[in-house]
Amino acid sequence: EFVLTQSPGTLSLSPGERATLSCRASQSIDTSYFAWYLQKPGQAPRLLIYGTSFRAAGISDRISGSGSGTDFTLTIKRLEPEDVGVYYCQQYEYRGPPITFGQGTRLEIK
Amino acid sequence: EVEVVESGGGLVQPGGSLRLSCAASGFTFSDHYMDWVRQAPGKGLEWVGRTKMTPNNYIVQYAASVKGRFFISSDDSKNSLYLEMNNLKSDDTAVYFCVVEGTGEAFDHWGRGTLVTVSS
Numbered sequence: 001e002f003v004l005t006q007s008p009g010t011l012s013l014s015p016g017e018r019a020t021l022s023c024r025a026s027q028s029i030d031t032s033y034f035a036w037y038l039q040k041p042g043q044a045p046r047l048l049i050y051g052t053s054f055r056a057a058g059i060s061d062r063i064s065g066s067g068s069g070t071d072f073t074l075t076i077k078r079l080e081p082e083d084v085g086v087y088y089c090q091q092y093e094y095r096g097p098p099i100t101f102g103q104g105t106r107l108e109i110k
Numbered sequence: 111e112v113e114v115v116e117s118g119g120g121l122v123q124p125g126g127s128l129r130l131s132c133a134a135s136g137f138t139f140s141d142h143y144m145d146w147v148r149q150a151p152g153k154g155l156e157w158v159g160r161t162k163m164t165p166n167n168y169i170v171q172y173a174a175s176v177k178g179r180f181f182i183s184s185d186d187s188k189n190s191l192y193l194e195m196n197n198l199k200s201d202d203t204a205v206y207f208c209v210v211e212g213t214g215e216a217f218d219h220w221g222r223g224t225l226v227t228v229s230s
């Protein structure tokens with residue numbers, strides 16, 4: 001069974017700090033089909049990063065993605081209150097493993 | 111502006127059926143894969159399935175957890191996506207989101223979702 005495991009489960013940081021969120025796949029995946037989403041309370045998820053490292057339209061350049069194989073990272077520099085929410089990673093290459101989301105990392109701003 | 115709006119959610123008994131609809135606007139519906147994603151109360155995101163009409167074929171794919179019970183269809187003339195859910199179980203209780211695949215085939219645009227509650 002293909003699984004994406006995110007860590008940590010919860011991240012609590014102060015404004016201005018850097019957040020590093022991890023996502024590990026149970027098998028190697030194509031970087032062209034890896035994404036990150038942010039779901040704010042009471043809202044639908046929003047696409048942040050696609051193709052591992054490409055920012056979606058309107059996404060701040062404080063947010064960046066990297067990774068390959070089984071290990072992927074989302075970095076958010078200079079945290080702001082608006083960054084709070086749950087971050088999900090996703091594999092969406094339908095020809096390979098099933099389209100899958102990680103279980104989420106909750107980001108809190110102190 | 112791209113917009114997708116779900117409807118049809120509600121309370122249904124275990125073993126019952128329900129049909130969700132998604133009305134899309136602001137883009138060429140037939141050019142994009144459309145997906146359903148669900149989120150159980152307080153839980154994470156789960157992909158349900160996707161579809162697209164191509165010149166030579168009609169592509170539909172499902173998650174293993176719903177295959178054989180859920181059926182996705184679309185009507186390009188109405189810019190609408192549907193999710194027919196049968197033999198519903200309590201585990202199917204969730205908010206169901208309609209999603210447009212766009213940039214890099216990622217899940218670009220999401221609706222607000224419609225809540226399905228399976229309970230007696």
